[in-house]
Amino acid sequence: xxxxxxxxxxxxxxxxxxxxxxxxxxxxxxxxxxxxxxxxxxxxxxxxxxxxxxxxxxxxxxxxxxxxxxxxxxxxxxxxxxxxxxxxxxxxxxxxxxxxxxxxxxxxxxxxxxxxxxxxxxxxxxxxxxxxxxxxxxxxxxxxxxxxxxxxxxxxxxxx
Numbered sequence: 669x670x671x672x673x674x675x676x677x678x679x680x681x682x683x684x685x686x687x688x689x690x691x692x693x694x695x696x697x698x699x700x701x702x703x704x705x706x707x708x709x710x711x712x713x714x715x716x717x718x719x720x721x722x723x724x725x726x727x728x729x730x731x732x733x734x735x736x737x738x739x740x741x742x743x744x745x746x747x748x749x750x751x752x753x754x755x756x757x758x759x760x761x762x763x764x765x766x767x768x769x770x771x772x773x774x775x776x777x778x779x780x781x782x783x784x785x786x787x788x789x790x791x792x793x794x795x796x797x798x799x800x801x802x803x804x805x806x807x808x809x810x811x812x813x814x815x816x817x818x819x820x821x822x823x824x825x826x827x828x
Contacts, residue, residue: 670781672781672785674753674782675753675782675783675785675786676786678749678752678753678786679749679785679786679787679788679789679790680789680793682698682702682790683789683790683793683796686701688793689796690796691800691811691813692741692791692811692812692813692814693745693790693792693793693812694813695741695742695744695745695748695787695791696740696741696744698790699729699748702748702751702752703727704727704728704729704748704751705727705728705729706728706729706731706744707728707729707730708730708731708732708740709731709732709733710734711732719732720739721740721743721746721747723747723750723751723758724758725755725758725759727751729747729748731744737813738809738813738814738815739815741791741813741814742787742814742815745787745790745791746783746784747783748786749782749785749790750763750779753779753783753786754779754782757779762777762779763779764777764780787818788818788821788822789822791812791813791814791818792808792812792814792822794822797822797823801823805819805823808823
């Protein structure tokens with residue numbers, strides 16, 4: 669079982685460092701403050717409906733521009749997690765492109781689980797989420813500019 673606490677702590681450090689006290693969290697802004705470039709790319713028809721984003725070891729995140737804002741925000745946060753938590757993974761042959769509509773789930777590598785936990789905690793910090801628990805998940809997704817799957821994961825018990 670993967671210990672996701674270090675990934676969550678790293679996200680919490682960025683929240684604190686950047687004095688983020690209300691939603692939404694702009695993952696692109698955080699990435700730029702961490703000296704990571706974010707570029708939006710039009711992907712060819714063969715992959716544009718499959719690929720959400722990918723990172724390169726030179727601290728550049730490429731994001732599929734043909735996806736909703738909440739998916740772009742998540743994709744940037746996820747790839748930023750890879751670059752900050754395990755940059756050697758991004759350079760390895762094990763590194764995987766972030767596929768569209770894959771936000772949380774089993775059967776993934778530890779690095780992918782850690783990047784998911786980092787992205788979820790960065791975009792939807794549990795401490796911040798607690799202030800808005802009376803809202804329904806759809807409203808929270810809109811408020812936090814995060815995929816509903818991430819909201820539901822953050823509302824539930826912590827994944828280990």
